[in-house]
Amino acid sequence: MSDPFVVVGGDAAGLSAASKCKREAPDREVIVFEKGRWISFAHCGMPYYVKGEVESLGDLLSLSPGDVADRGIDLRRSHEVVAVDADAGTVTVESDGERVEQPYGDLLVATGAHAIDDSVDGADRDGxxxxxxxxxxxxxxxxxxxxxxxxxxxxxxxxxxxxxxxxxxxxxxxxxxxxxxxxxxxxxxxxxxxxxxxxxxxxxxxxxxxxxxxxxxxxxxxxxxxxxxxxxxxxxxxxxxxxxxxxxxxxxxxxxxxxxxxxxxGVEPNTELLDGSGVELGASGAVAVDEYGRTNREGVYAAGDCAEDRHAVTGDPDWVPLGLTANRAGRAIGRTVAGTPTPVGDIAGTAVVKAFEAECGRTGIIDHERAREAGFDPVSETITAGSRSGYYPGGADTTVTLTADRGTGRLLGGAIVGEDRAAIRIDTLATALEGDATVAELERLDLAYAPPFSPVWDPVLVAAKVLNGSIEG
Structure with missing residues (x-):
């Protein structure tokens, strides 16, 4: 075949794109080059493997090389793509000391990011x-x-x-x-x-x-x-x-x-292979893309931790390397390459993290300085409310911070922390951000109530009520 879909990177974005393209266009040749030997693994699960909650390292794998082969994808591990010639439509690949040129019809750069350690002197020591x-x-x-x-x-x-x-x-x-x-x-x-x-x-x-x-x-x-x-x-x-x-x-x-x-x-995007290719990088240093994951060069896409995306609040390009972003963008690009143009979706920086029993969530823009830089007049309120009805056992304090634009009342972001199913409540705020909701609209949401799950006024609604009072008052 003369127009293979070539993917650089065998993790979340890369294999999501390769798999979706192959499902929707089974006759299309799909080649995935992976620099290392590991593919399709859960970065976010590593601390829990180190802790011992995840028993085996293999439990962190989503796909094996055999699984990828069964999908009809030509996976080539220990093959490093070192250069892209967007004019010729080829990539240069090194493996076992040999260098070859691989033509592509469409190309996805999904090279991820690398941990920053050179900023700390002595980080190369054992231990x-x-x-x-x-x-x-x-x-x-x-x-x-x-x-x-x-x-x-x-x-x-x-x-x-x-x-x-x-x-x-x-x-x-x-x-x-x-x-x-x-x-x-x-x-x-x-x-x-x-x-x-x-x-x-x-x-x-x-x-x-x-x-x-x-x-x-x-x-x-x-x-x-x-x-x-x-x-x-x-x-x-x-x-x-x-x-x-x-x-x-x-x-x-x-x-x-x-x-x-x-x-x-922190991490930095892996973009070195694009040096001299004419593919533009954004202000963050990650690859600049449009709403379909397309770069400025014909037939070249980028997704995952090496690429920017459009922020749901500001509408501007941003770089927030997270797992769902990579998987979702890869799947969308796979559909686009197969013939069904599909947007990769906006991002809001929605994230959750656990610190012992504390559950933490955040989404959107919370920081006032950043909000002002984006042209907003930020106002915030922080409240603490119970996670369940006060008479029902098992509840805990849940602290919610909301930030909005004073002039329009538009919700800009929020953060949540608590010990009783606090983190998952951030999804309500993320959904509101995607819909450009105002704080008043957030306050009027018909959220579920039953004593084992929430008080009548969920902590998110309490925070919206208080913040809306500040805006209107």
Whole structure:
């Protein structure tokens, strides 16, 4: 065939696109190039594997190479696409020291993102991990497993056995540093704390999860402290000290001895293969795309953690690398390539995270400075209400922050934290954002009520009622 659909990247966006295209256009040749050996794995499940709640590393896999082959997709692992020639309609692929040119009819760049670790001096020492790969998760769990405990045998998974064995032979660490208090940092604090380590979390801002707002951050900080995590807030990590292995974290004000470290300061999009291709990048550094995932070059698409999307609140391009965004965009592009143009959908940055028993959610724009930059006049209110009827057992305080535009009353975003099914309530706010709802309209939503599930006035409705009063008053 002369017009194969070529996909670069064998994870969420890439395989979603390849699978959907093959289902809808079974005669179309679909080729997926994957740089590594791992495909279709759950990044978000890694902290829970390290903790031990997920028993086997293989449980994090969605598709095996055999599953992909059964779908009629030509999957080529250990094949790195190093260049794109959009004029010629080819990609340059390296494998086993050889370089070949592969023509394409349509091309999807779904190369994901990589963990940022070069911003921390000493992050290359032994005992330092970035939880962004299956091999790193396997090695860290091996490091944490005491002698005599049954290790994960991995079966026929493509694990870096040499790296795992090297850590399995070492005494488990007694203490660990976590550099960064975002999603990964908070989840790893729970994972390592549950393993009995003395955990130190270092965060540059005044509270963890800064994108979730002050109320959530302060609640999470209190929860982490209650579980024995030592917080070093407003603390800039200068380096990780030691010889071959990490021995201490050095900040602008202290030196803290540790036996291991996890660096979770963020990710950056993988776009190097597009250098010289003429494919435009957005202000974020990720690939600029339209509502169908198309780049500025004919027949070239991008999706997942390497691509921008349109923000549901501002209407402007934004980069928020999350799992659903990647899967949804990949599936839409697969349909488009197969002949049914399908928008990839807007994003609102909707996310949830767990910190021990605290459940946290956020969506849209909460930060006032960012809201003003987008042309809004932000106003916020924070309330705390019960998660169930007061007489029904099992309830807990739920704190909700809502932000709106004072002039129009339009809902801009929100955040939620609590211990009783708090996080899932964020979906109500995300849905309202997609519909451009005002706070008054949010207040009038007909949400379900029964004592085991919610009070008559759900905490989301209480927050909307209070914020609407501020706007109208």
């Amino acid at each position: 330092v991990f970035t939880i962004h790969s299956m091999d790193a998760a396997a090695a860290l769990r091996a490091f944490l497993t005491p002698p005599g405990e049954e290790p994960d045998d991995f079966g026929d998974l493509p694990v870096d056995h040499e790296r795992v064995a090297a850590y399995a032979d070492r005494e488990p660490p007694a203490s660990a540093a976590i550099v960064g208090g975002g999603y990964v940092g908070v989840e790893m604090a729970e994972a390592l704390g549950a393993r009995g380590l003395d955990v130190h979390l270092f965060q540059r801002s005044e509270f963890p999860l800064p994108t979730f707002g002050e109320a959530v951050g302060e609640h999470v900080a209190e929860t982490l402290r209650d579980h024995g995590v030592t917080l070093h807030l407003n603390s800039e990590v200068e380096r990780l000290d030691g010889g071959d292995s990490v021995e201490a974290v050095v900040t602008d004000s202290e030196r803290v001895p540790v036996d291991a470290a996890v660096v979770g300061v």
